Amino acid sequence: MRRVAIRGLLSRKLRSALTAFAIILGVAMVSGTLVLTDTIEKAFDSIFSSSYAQTDAVVSGKKLVEWSQTGKATVSPDLLRRVQALPEVEAAAGTILDMSGDSNQAKILDRDGEAIQGNNPTFGLGVDPGDETFNPFRLVEGDWASGPNEVVIDLGTADAEGFRVGEQVQVAGEGPVRSFTLAGIVRFGDVDSLGGATIALFDVATARQVLDKTGFDAVAVAARDNVSAERLIDAIGVALPDSVEVKTGSEQAAEDGEGVGEFVTFIRYFLLAFGGIALFVGAFVIFNTLSITVAQRTKELATLRTLGASRRQVLRSVVLEGAILGVVASAVGLGFGVLIAKGLTALMRAVGLELPQASMVFATRTAVAAMLTGTIVTLVASVWPAVRATRISPISAVREGGMVVKKPSRKTLVIGLVLSALSVAGLVNGTLGNDVSALVRVLGIAGGVLGLFIGIALIAPRLIRPLARLVGLPGARLGGTAGRLAQQNAIRDPGRTASTAAALMIGLTLVSFVAVFGKALLASDESNLRKQLGTSHVITSQSGWDTVPVGAGEAAAGAAGVELASSIRGDRAQLTGGGEVDVSGVDPATIGRAYNFEWIEGSEAALASLASGGAVVREGLELPGGGKAGVGDRIGFLTPAGKRVETVVHGVYEKHGDLDQLLGQVVLSQAAFDRSFPRPADLLTLVQADSTAGLEHALVAYPDAKLQTGEAFIASWTKWLTDVMSLFYVLLALSVIVSLFGMVNTLVLAVFERTRELGMLRAVGMTRRQVRRMIRHEAVVTSLIGAALGLPLGVALGALVTQSLSQYGVSFSLPVVPLVAFVVVAIVAGIAAAVLPARRASRLNVLEALQYE
Amino acid sequence: MNAVLELQQPAGIEARTVVAAQDLTRTYGAGETAVAALRGVSLEIPRGHLTAVMGPSGSGKSTLMHILAGLDKPTSGTVEIDDVEITTLRDNELTKLRRRHIGFVFQFFNLLPMLSAEENITLPLSISGAKIEREWLEELLDATGLADRRRHRPAELSGGQQQRVAVARALVSRPTVLFADEPTGNLDSQTSAEILGLLRGAVETYGQTTVMVTHDPKAATIADRVLFLADGLIVKELGRSSQAEILETLAEVGR
Numbered sequence A: 001m002r003r004v005a006i007r008g009l010l011s012r013k014l015r016s017a018l019t020a021f022a023i024i025l026g027v028a029m030v031s032g033t034l035v036l037t038d039t040i041e042k043a044f045d046s047i048f049s050s051s052y053a054q055t056d057a058v059v060s061g062k063k064l065v066e067w068s069q070t071g072k073a074t075v076s077p078d079l080l081r082r083v084q085a086l087p088e089v090e091a092a093a094g095t096i097l098d099m100s101g102d103s104n105q106a107k108i109l110d111r112d113g114e115a116i117q118g119n120n121p122t123f124g125l126g127v128d129p130g131d132e133t134f135n136p137f138r139l140v141e142g143d144w145a146s147g148p149n150e151v152v153i154d155l156g157t158a159d160a161e162g163f164r165v166g167e168q169v170q171v172a173g174e175g176p177v178r179s180f181t182l183a184g185i186v187r188f189g190d191v192d193s194l195g196g197a198t199i200a201l202f203d204v205a206t207a208r209q210v211l212d213k214t215g216f217d218a219v220a221v222a223a224r225d226n227v228s229a230e231r232l233i234d235a236i237g238v239a240l241p242d243s244v245e246v247k248t249g250s251e252q253a254a255e256d257g258e259g260v261g262e263f264v265t266f267i268r269y270f271l272l273a274f275g276g277i278a279l280f281v282g283a284f285v286i287f288n289t290l291s292i293t294v295a296q297r298t299k300e301l302a303t304l305r306t307l308g309a310s311r312r313q314v315l316r317s318v319v320l321e322g323a324i325l326g327v328v329a330s331a332v333g334l335g336f337g338v339l340i341a342k343g344l345t346a347l348m349r350a351v352g353l354e355l356p357q358a359s360m361v362f363a364t365r366t367a368v369a370a371m372l373t374g375t376i377v378t379l380v381a382s383v384w385p386a387v388r389a390t391r392i393s394p395i396s397a398v399r400e401g402g403m404v405v406k407k408p409s410r411k412t413l414v415i416g417l418v419l420s421a422l423s424v425a426g427l428v429n430g431t432l433g434n435d436v437s438a439l440v441r442v443l444g445i446a447g448g449v450l451g452l453f454i455g456i457a458l459i460a461p462r463l464i465r466p467l468a469r470l471v472g473l474p475g476a477r478l479g480g481t482a483g484r485l486a487q488q489n490a491i492r493d494p495g496r497t498a499s500t501a502a503a504l505m506i507g508l509t510l511v512s513f514v515a516v517f518g519k520a521l522l523a524s525d526e527s528n529l530r531k532q533l534g535t536s537h538v539i540t541s542q543s544g545w546d547t548v549p550v551g552a553g554e555a556a557a558g559a560a561g562v563e564l565a566s567s568i569r570g571d572r573a574q575l576t577g578g579g580e581v582d583v584s585g586v587d588p589a590t591i592g593r594a595y596n597f598e599w600i601e602g603s604e605a606a607l608a609s610l611a612s613g614g615a616v617v618r619e620g621l622e623l624p625g626g627g628k629a630g631v632g633d634r635i636g637f638l639t640p641a642g643k644r645v646e647t648v649v650h651g652v653y654e655k656h657g658d659l660d661q662l663l664g665q666v667v668l669s670q671a672a673f674d675r676s677f678p679r680p681a682d683l684l685t686l687v688q689a690d691s692t693a694g695l696e697h698a699l700v701a702y703p704d705a706k707l708q709t710g711e712a713f714i715a716s717w718t719k720w721l722t723d724v725m726s727l728f729y730v731l732l733a734l735s736v737i738v739s740l741f742g743m744v745n746t747l748v749l750a751v752f753e754r755t756r757e758l759g760m761l762r763a764v765g766m767t768r769r770q771v772r773r774m775i776r777h778e779a780v781v782t783s784l785i786g787a788a789l790g791l792p793l794g795v796a797l798g799a800l801v802t803q804s805l806s807q808y809g810v811s812f813s814l815p816v817v818p819l820v821a822f823v824v825v826a827i828v829a830g831i832a833a834a835v836l837p838a839r840r841a842s843r844l845n846v847l848e849a850l851q852y853e
Numbered sequence B: 001m002n003a004v005l006e007l008q009q010p011a012g013i014e015a016r017t018v019v020a021a022q023d024l025t026r027t028y029g030a031g032e033t034a035v036a037a038l039r040g041v042s043l044e045i046p047r048g049h050l051t052a053v054m055g056p057s058g059s060g061k062s063t064l065m066h067i068l069a070g071l072d073k074p075t076s077g078t079v080e081i082d083d084v085e086i087t088t089l090r091d092n093e094l095t096k097l098r099r100r101h102i103g104f105v106f107q108f109f110n111l112l113p114m115l116s117a118e119e120n121i122t123l124p125l126s127i128s129g130a131k132i133e134r135e136w137l138e139e140l141l142d143a144t145g146l147a148d149r150r151r152h153r154p155a156e157l158s159g160g161q162q163q164r165v166a167v168a169r170a171l172v173s174r175p176t177v178l179f180a181d182e183p184t185g186n187l188d189s190q191t192s193a194e195i196l197g198l199l200r201g202a203v204e205t206y207g208q209t210t211v212m213v214t215h216d217p218k219a220a221t222i223a224d225r226v227l228f229l230a231d232g233l234i235v236k237e238l239g240r241s242s243q244a245e246i247l248e249t250l251a252e253v254g255r
Ligand SMILES: Nc1ncnc2c1ncn2[C@@H]1O[C@H](COP(=O)(O)OP(=O)(O)O)[C@@H](O)[C@H]1O
Pocket: B028, B029, B035, B036, B037, B055, B056, B057, B058, B059, B060, B061, B062, B063, B064
């Protein structure tokens, strides 16, 4: 029986290959994701550990606030001198090398005077020319930067922009643009590429000046010979202030990598989810193909039974077929993963997320995970067809007629209906239910969607006839007899058409959901920003999320034609007894005209109290003792600089939506902000101006400052949402492609089954073209059934989720253009799937076909 | 050796050749394993005749019919249908020719399971985009006794009824020639007789030129002319004959 399984697979090569592809793609996505994220992780590891390669101990500010714009508290020069004086210390140097946050940003300008952009970090770092111990860079050309007028840049940027040693390069740090002589070109440690990041490297004194830092990021220390790291750390630890700590180099590297590590982990699971969806669709395809194969082999299997094969042997032979398929497909998919990793890198670059690369990491874990998931999914999908095979009785061997199309069974329908009902209940409870725990919500939604897919696939055989009649109408009209026959072919075996269409339905449901949900979020985000913004123009950094030097806002305020310019500082802080919050520093005199406050508590007068050290807070700010902050409440927080700030709430302003906010949860005066936060800079400057000529002139010295109209600003601030939607579309396309293989498969099997019929049609006058058209139309009918199931389901899910978010101002509306586009995609998909089967059908030799049994 | 035939014309029908074949040979395969299915066959099929082709199994009957109908190409020789040389036509031209000139009845009825009896009958017309003449269709339905079964699917019809649908389908486009390959090969003697009656009736009533391949002597009794094939050659020809005469000739050529 084992030989029967293997021979069977080999004798149906094309079919086996097509079936395998359904699994290969999903497995490739899984292994590709793991390869990619491992590689990125290694690259970051190597970046961070190179920073501390020769370093026995690091003295640095404690990380008080995550994702701060300004990084950690700096280490004072005074402390450096004290460390240098210790007897255990061989060498110690103040460094400006922190690459873990956004604190060391200096933008290099291209030859057109534009900041070299992307959503990538633009590091400004400091290394002293004589320092060989702690320098993680390697000189490729020229010399180290020395003195206030020299800079060194990274090889990637130099290559990309064509900069040569000796020429002038413009750099914008925390201040106006300055010109530097390019002293040399470096590469960083062993890393091939830093992604899209740029590096401007100065000597330490110049770096501090460019970055407006009073101290150092860290003091790197090398121990004397025969002084252990522990002893060194103990010795340094004795005289450290509160805001500063000492660690070994590798501990520091690990800490620097934490944030990035979380980010990479998020990307890993995000991408794996799409691999999972592709595998789920693949399971449908496997199930369908094996079911058809078993039906077509009825006679063969029955003959085996008459020859004495037991039910169990039949079961084993079909499952074995699945197992071999699964193992081979997984192995191939594992290999394809490398290609997928490359594709994903390109995809992320396209949405502005360029990540550093090291040499490819292919972990054992990747191989194990890919092989296991692929094989298990295939095995599970082959169980039911195998069970069905065991139900073939030996008598079928001698019975005429071979294949019998079974009417969709009542039991299947009932199971499908019950499953769908349960899933809908879970979904409604998960989205609209009150007082439901997060876990129940997630289980309700995820399980509900999954269950609904299976449930609808079970009900679908009953829906095929009416749906085929509906979606086949244009084809039957346009395609003549071929079109009509195609429509009828599609409903010949409703079960088969149903599960083929259901595979496509899954992908189409998910993209429709994304379209509905994305449109709703985008509309609500835009309208919420419109409600907040009270001026005609906005100045941001080029990227939109970096800060802009304070000077830019001040220059704008003084520019000709400007009626009002109100700049908003921004950073994060650690709320005493609570979580992290965004804090804004505003100009109390102008903010009331630039931002449309709507007061929940207090009034416009609260803004005046900012000048005397008060605060206004956004609606819903949680207090440490529970409850929401109101007028009169005291709040305290810790800034990234390590300063504790205490203040009193004078007003509570209304929150507009949850996505994009112009102001933080806590709003202070700029004077108070600048006292407590390190190196204050502006996130936004809201400008009311009739003409922009004067403004543009005033901003020339700040190339990273970007002036936009209010609407353009809203569009660019919400662009991340469209980017995320595009990313979803591309990743879901993978599942659609998987279902295409299923469609090709079903059609090839149908052509094979209908050989004699095709011969007769050709004999009575059907041309090859008509044959091709007939197959093509059948494919389009199938894919349109997939769309007819998937689009409404996706829209319904989208409506449910938007409804559940209605309290946040998210409201449902039908995204007509994307939905029409998806229908077109379905049609094109059907046509593409039909190419190969149609060619096979039209090339059949009429005579052989007629004689075919 | 070529067997050139003298035609025996039934009285009252003007003999005009509809299908003419010259020196047909057909060899399957090449070299050692080559099989010569036809070794030089020439014949003419007159309009309005029912010609039966008989011979032992493997004698080349089906091969001959396929070549005459333009489904297969001869290794050498020519076939003319209505004075058109068909052996050099391309696939598309052949398909068009089949639509206009040729009807088929197969041993296995080859109906489309998802179409009704009526739809199966009109299938050749809808494929070629020709108009369906209602009267003609009704006449065919009546003649084949399917009028009250027109909405039934093949699965709901008996074997004999299915073959009657096939005969009606072959007649619906009023083909120049109707080819039937073992039309009774899959039927019992009772239903066989019905089908043969239908075929003969078409010849009588509509003057339908028909070529029927069969190995059933009883079937051949309805033919105006019986050609005997052996080893790829026409070895004998009879006019309208009785079952006994045919059996005798078969035994003769079977040697
Ligand atoms: N496709 C084919 N390939 C090889 N040999 C064939 C093929 N078709 C028919 N033959 C051979 O040609 C000869 C005539 O076959 P056929 O015309 O089918 O005979 P009949 O219909 O009289 O039984 C037989 O010997 C048969 O084996």
